[in-house]
Amino acid sequence: MASFSKTSSKAGSGVGGGGWAKAKHQSVGGGGSTLERIQQIELEISRTQKNKATAKHLGELKAKLCKLKRDILEPSGGGGGKVAGFEVQRIGDARVGLVGFPSVGKSSLLTALTGVQSEAAAYEFTTLTCIPGVIYYNDVRIQLLDLPGLIVGASIGKGRGRQVIATAKSCDIILMVLDATKDDAQKEMLTKELENVGIRLNRKPPDVTVRPTKGGGLKFQATVPLTHFDEEVCATILRQYKMHNADVLVREDITEDDFIDVIDGNRKYCKCIYVYNKIDMLPLAEVDELARRPSSVVVSVRNKWNYDYLMKRLWDEMEIVRVYTKKKGEFPDFSDPLIITPQRGNKQFNVENAVQLLHKSLLDDFKHALIWGSSVKQSPQACGKDHIVHDEDVLQIVKLTQAEKAKAAHGKKTGTTIAGSNIKVDPKKKDEKSAPKS
Numbered sequence: 203m204a205s206f207s208k209t210s211s212k213a214g215s216g217v218g219g220g221g222w223a224k225a226k227h228q229s230v231g232g233g234g235s236t237l238e239r240i241q242q243i244e245l246e247i248s249r250t251q252k253n254k255a256t257a258k259h260l261g262e263l264k265a266k267l268c269k270l271k272r273d274i275l276e277p278s279g280g281g282g283g284k285v286a287g288f289e290v291q292r293i294g295d296a297r298v299g300l301v302g303f304p305s306v307g308k309s310s311l312l313t314a315l316t317g318v319q320s321e322a323a324a325y326e327f328t329t330l331t332c333i334p335g336v337i338y339y340n341d342v343r344i345q346l347l348d349l350p351g352l353i354v355g356a357s358i359g360k361g362r363g364r365q366v367i368a369t370a371k372s373c374d375i376i377l378m379v380l381d382a383t384k385d386d387a388q389k390e391m392l393t394k395e396l397e398n399v400g401i402r403l404n405r406k407p408p409d410v411t412v413r414p415t416k417g418g419g420l421k422f423q424a425t426v427p428l429t430h431f432d433e434e435v436c437a438t439i440l441r442q443y444k445m446h447n448a449d450v451l452v453r454e455d456i457t458e459d460d461f462i463d464v465i466d467g468n469r470k471y472c473k474c475i476y477v478y479n480k481i482d483m484l485p486l487a488e489v490d491e492l493a494r495r496p497s498s499v500v501v502s503v504r505n506k507w508n509y510d511y512l513m514k515r516l517w518d519e520m521e522i523v524r525v526y527t528k529k530k531g532e533f534p535d536f537s538d539p540l541i542i543t544p545q546r547g548n549k550q551f552n553v554e555n556a557v558q559l560l561h562k563s564l565l566d567d568f569k570h571a572l573i574w575g576s577s578v579k580q581s582p583q584a585c586g587k588d589h590i591v592h593d594e595d596v597l598q599i600v601k602l603t604q605a606e607k608a609k610a611a612h613g614k615k616t617g618t619t620i621a622g623s624n625i626k627v628d629p630k631k632k633d634e635k636s637a638p639k640s
């Protein structure tokens with residue numbers, strides 16, 4: 203998938219504004235600025251009834267729209283669009299961003315959770331830059347970013363929209379702060395602004411593989427019945443990206459939008475917790491209704507209500523694994539765990555990932571690890587590099603002795619078994635692998 207998105211971005215860059223204007227099957231006027239064209243296409247999409255007969259046309263329009271939006275977000279003329287105060291150094295083990303409309307209480311929440319003073323006031327746009335704070339929770343440092351309020355049109359650069367969204371994109375988790383006293387349109391509008399710039403909240407990447415090929419046209423295959431998408435729509439969208447030859451394998455019931463996400467690349471799939479603030483202003487029944495919504499937490503910064511639960515939910519969503527290390531004959535160091543976050547890597551972590559965090563060189567004479575904790579049946583248990591570790595496991599490294607090391611080195615030369623494992627190494631093959639590829 204990763205290699206594909208590279209290819210697609212190349213394909214995309216060749217398609218920019220000019221290429222699109224020359225497109226043959228153009229149903230919307232080609233004149234006007236990019237913004238005008240976006241508006242025209244959005245209008246046409248909203249006027250087109252969705253059914254089998256229009257699916258192809260809609261797919262085409264949406265692909266065009268997606269490319270135009272990218273032109274706006276990533277102007278080819280350079281010039282950055284960088285504004286002082288937004289480049290905050292990443293510190294800690296995870297980064298969480300506070301995103302929301304103006305005056306919903308983002309700064310008040312940052313101050314409450316981190317102690318960092320971020321000015322809060324009753325007027326909109328009190329915060330104009332990115333204000334970082336740190337929360338210490340379960341031995342983990344979480345960086346919390348307060349951001350200026352977003353407004354409708356942020357995704358096309360209104361307000362500080364572009365900078366705020368770029369910073370939000372760098373976060374592992376987004377806390378969408380909502381004013382509980384206002385209606386739900388705010389959540390939909392914000393979600394749309396974020397969607398416009400490729401942020402997908404609480405969603406997984408579509409289970410689709412697209413492999414560009416040298417020839418042979420489109421080879422389309424689906425492993426499940428498709429109710430919103432078919433080969434024809436697929437071909438129409440691919441044509442917009444000038445991809446005429448590709449193998450496409452669809453493994454879930456996707457929409458044309460999902461497919462465009464895959465083709466266009468550069469999507470950020472991000473977890474989001476909806477934080478309804480100001481519940482001190484609401485009757486209990488309404489608070490109760492909000493609290494039961496999925497991925498939602500209700501709080502009142504004014505009355506200091508429900509922070510504990512908010513932090514617990516944030517913690518659960520982060521899926522952080524802490525591994526405590528110990529030396530032989532000593533107690534574990536419970537103050538300084540190795541911290542592994544799924545946002546920056548795989549979902550599952552093995553002993554090797556943990557040892558690497560300590561020091562890469564420790565893998566050189568690694569024999570096995572003794573593990574105490576929920577990942578093993580008996581504590582301690584001797585585990586190899588591939589053993590999956592759990593949160594709060596304790597790990598002790600057992601090194602190869604000099605004799606075992608010598609034997610292992612000899613084994614490497616002759617292709618015999620490595621001491622302490624049953625992996626056979628063929629020295630020739632290993633050399634082939636490590637030889638630099640031209």
Ligand SMILES: Nc1nc2c(ncn2[C@@H]2O[C@H](COP(=O)(O)OP(=O)(O)OP(=O)(O)O)[C@@H](O)[C@H]2O)c(=O)[nH]1
Binds near residue numbers: 328351480
């Ligand atoms: N009633 C009530 N008011 C709150 C609560 N939290 C914050 N406020 C008020 O809401 C107003 C806006 O708070 P801020 O923290 O400045 O909001 P913000 O989202 O950072 O605003 P911008 O930086 O302008 O986008 C202030 O007057 C706060 O006192 C709360 O829990 N209940």
Ligand SMILES: [K+]
Binds near residue numbers: 304305323324
């Ligand atoms: K404010």
Ligand SMILES: [Mg+2]
Binds near residue numbers: 308309321328348
């Ligand atoms: Mg603020």
